[in-house]
Amino acid sequence: MYAFTQHRPATVRQAASLLAKEEEAKLLAGGHTLIPTMKLRLAGPKHIVDLSKVEGLTGIEMTGRSLIIGAMTPHVEVATSPVVKENIPALADLAGKIGDPAVRHRGTIGGSIANNDPNADYPAGVLGLGATIVTNKRRIHADQFFKGMFETALEPDEIITKVQFPKVNKAAYVKFPNPASRYALVGVFVSKRSSEIRVAVTGAGAGGVFRVPTFEEALKKRFGAKSLEGLTIPADGMASDIHGSAEYRAHLVGVLARRAVAAAMG
Amino acid sequence: MFQDGKFTVAGTDKSAAWGDVTLNAYIAHKFVGEELEPGLKEGAFYDPVNFTFPAGCHICEVEVDPQTGDSEIVAWTAVDDFGTVINPMIVEGQVHGGIAQGVGQALLESVIYDKDGQLVTGSLMDYCMPRAHNLPTLKVDMTTTKSPSNPLGIKGCGEAGAIAAPVAVINAITDAIGTEDLAMPATAQTVWQALQKANSRRQAA
Numbered sequence: 001m002y003a004f005t006q007h008r009p010a011t012v013r014q015a016a017s018l019l020a021k022e023e024e025a026k027l028l029a030g031g032h033t034l035i036p037t038m039k040l041r042l043a044g045p046k047h048i049v050d051l052s053k054v055e056g057l058t059g060i061e062m063t064g065r066s067l068i069i070g071a072m073t074p075h076v077e078v079a080t081s082p083v084v085k086e087n088i089p090a091l092a093d094l095a096g097k098i099g100d101p102a103v104r105h106r107g108t109i110g111g112s113i114a115n116n117d118p119n120a121d122y123p124a125g126v127l128g129l130g131a132t133i134v135t136n137k138r139r140i141h142a143d144q145f146f147k148g149m150f151e152t153a154l155e156p157d158e159i160i161t162k163v164q165f166p167k168v169n170k171a172a173y174v175k176f177p178n179p180a181s182r183y184a185l186v187g188v189f190v191s192k193r194s195s196e197i198r199v200a201v202t203g204a205g206a207g208g209v210f211r212v213p214t215f216e217e218a219l220k221k222r223f224g225a226k227s228l229e230g231l232t233i234p235a236d237g238m239a240s241d242i243h244g245s246a247e248y249r250a251h252l253v254g255v256l257a258r259r260a261v262a263a264a265m266g
Numbered sequence: 267m268f269q270d271g272k273f274t275v276a277g278t279d280k281s282a283a284w285g286d287v288t289l290n291a292y293i294a295h296k297f298v299g300e301e302l303e304p305g306l307k308e309g310a311f312y313d314p315v316n317f318t319f320p321a322g323c324h325i326c327e328v329e330v331d332p333q334t335g336d337s338e339i340v341a342w343t344a345v346d347d348f349g350t351v352i353n354p355m356i357v358e359g360q361v362h363g364g365i366a367q368g369v370g371q372a373l374l375e376s377v378i379y380d381k382d383g384q385l386v387t388g389s390l391m392d393y394c395m396p397r398a399h400n401l402p403t404l405k406v407d408m409t410t411t412k413s414p415s416n417p418l419g420i421k422g423c424g425e426a427g428a429i430a431a432p433v434a435v436i437n438a439i440t441d442a443i444g445t446e447d448l449a450m451p452a453t454a455q456t457v458w459q460a461l462q463k464a465n466s467r468r469q470a471a
Contacts, residue, residue: 176334179374179453180394242378242386248455255333 002044008053012136012159015049020157022047027159029072029111032103057110057161062087067165071110079104090171090264094125094189097175099182110160116208118149118239119183123209125173128189128200132164139164148207168193170223172263174256176203178243185244188256190264192223199257204249206239215257225262228254316415320426322346324365326434330442335458337373337439343405344430349413349421357423361406364427370396371428372435376451 007022009015019025025047028034037043051057057072060081067087069078078084079096098104098112098121112122113133126133126142133140136159145153154160171191178185184203191198199215202208218227232254238246267274274281290296291306327341344361351357374394378387387393412419432450439457440446445464449456 176336176454181391242392244455248458251458252334 001038002041004038004044004046004048006048006050008050010053010055012054012057012161015051015054016136016157016159018047018049019159022049025049027051027114029114030074030107032099032107032111033115033117051110051159060084065167067091067167069109069163069165071160071162072108073110075099075104075107075109075112076101078109087167088129088165088171090173090189090191091125091129091165094121094173094175097121097173097177103182109163113145113163114152114154114160116146116150116152117183118205118208119178119181119185119203121173121175121184121187121202124184124187124189124200124202126163126165127209127211128173128198129165129168129171129191130193130196130198131166133160134162134164135160143211146209150208166193170264170266172260174260174263176252176256178203180243186249186252186256188253188260190219190257190260192219192264195220197223199260201253201257204238204253206237206246212253212257219261223261224265225258228258228261314415318349318413318415318421320346320348320421320423322426322430324427324430324434326431326438328435328438328442330439330457331454332443332461335454335456335461337435337442337452337454337457339369339400339402339435339438341405342402342434343407344427345407345409346423346426347409347411347421348423348426349411350419351408351410351423352420354408357408358406360423361427362404364425364429365404365431366396366401367428368431369400369435370394370451372432372450372452373400374451374453 007018009018019027024045026034026045026049028048028050034043051072056070058070060069060073060077060083062083067084075095075098079092081092084092095104098107109122112120113126116123123146127146131142133142133145135154140153147153168191171189173187173189175184175187177183186201186203189200197216197219199212199219201210201212212233214233215228215231218231221227233250235246235250238249240246267276271284272281273287288306292304297304322345324342324344326339328337329340330337342365344365346361348357374396376387377385380386413421436448436450436452439452440448443457443461443464445460447463448460
């Protein structure tokens with residue numbers, strides 16, 4: 001690890017001004033990606049802006065028809081929250097499938113989506129539910145937020161403060177984990193909110209999380225696993241690595257989407 | 267001469283007990299290094315009349331998800347013959363550990379280098395070791411046929427599980443999917459690809 005200066009701001013405003021002022025500054029949330037990459041000297045930020053002492057970034061609440069989760073809320077709290085379980089159980093289920101218990105106690109929702117790892121679980125939930133990402137500057141809809149592998153719409157001094165999920169009628173997340181890392185080799189999140197259907201896929205795409213319009217169209221006609229029977233997506237554009245070929249990933253998208261719809265139907 | 271726990275000088279009544287001899291052999295500052303080194307050493311090599319041959323039978327039951335290729339081990343029964351067993355608990359532990367290792371080899375573990383010779387499975391994020399959930403509750407039992415090649419009638423037990431497990435797992439999977447064209451480790455993708463290949467061959471025939 002290279003030497004760095006650690007800052008512990010108490011407010012989002014202080015954190016944002018540190019990000020703007022200091023060169024090569026990085027935000028530290030749960031640290032499950034940043035710290036290992038720093039240990040391997042793949043990253044060497046001069047300044048770390050630790051968000052753990054910033055007030056008002058954690059918590060879960062229902063406001064009207066929206067579930068609001070603070071950016072620094074760890075996965076375990078989302079997984080076990082009675083509010084999440086009652087209103088969007090698929091999201092609690094997703095959070096409970098991330099990594100292992102140690103990861104779930106440290107990793108945060110804001111950190112996960114800001115990093116936008118192509119194999120992370122939360123991007124599928126955020127895109128699959130059509131959530132809104134609230135930052136210190138603006139509100140960004142999930143459809144405009146994820147910009148490709150490890151890329152988001154966030155500006156350099158922009159900080160996610162919370163994520164707002166609309167309550168949906170039906171939803172489910174089905175994950176095929178990489179047996180070694182527990183990241184999603186492929187994960188599919190489906191949701192139905194009146195006439196809006198979303199099918200979001202993580203792990204499979206070469207460019208990170210993506211929606212599957214052909215599946216969504218088929219499900220609009222009739223929301224059931226049978227509607228996806230025989231539908232596939234092309235291997236073109238899928239990721240390919242030692243854990244899975246593009247063909248296998250494309251195949252799993254279809255299998256998991258059918259299972260997710262079946263699970264959403266209960 | 268050593269007899270009845272005592273060293274005696276033949277033809278005299280001089281003797282020293284085993285405990286005294288061993289204690290004095292290690293007392294510091296008693297020895298002039300140039301003349302005599304402290305310590306008491308003796309070596310022996312036992313050359314048995316033959317090797318030992320443990321034998322056993324492992325039965326593994328798997329469930330294969332034909333859509334994803336994922337294999338789950340749902341039951342395991344192992345009966346081994348290690349001859350005389352002195353401590354059955356640690357012997358069972360050896361069998362458990364060996365099976366886990368063999369399951370890792372059969373289903374999960376592989377070392378992969380890229381074309382430039384760089385190891386790409388260099389961490390446990392990429393190199394998959396077996397975990398507790400990869401194994402069912404193991405039923406382990408033993409029969410006892412004493413080995414004739416040593417006085418204790420014992421046989422080796424440390425590698426029995428690791429030898430039996432890969433064969434049992436792969437036989438179970440090939441039996442389930444109906445093709446023997448399957449390389450280790452039988453990851454979900456490998457099994458899925460084997461199924462695809464077998465299906466297209468069946469269609470062509």
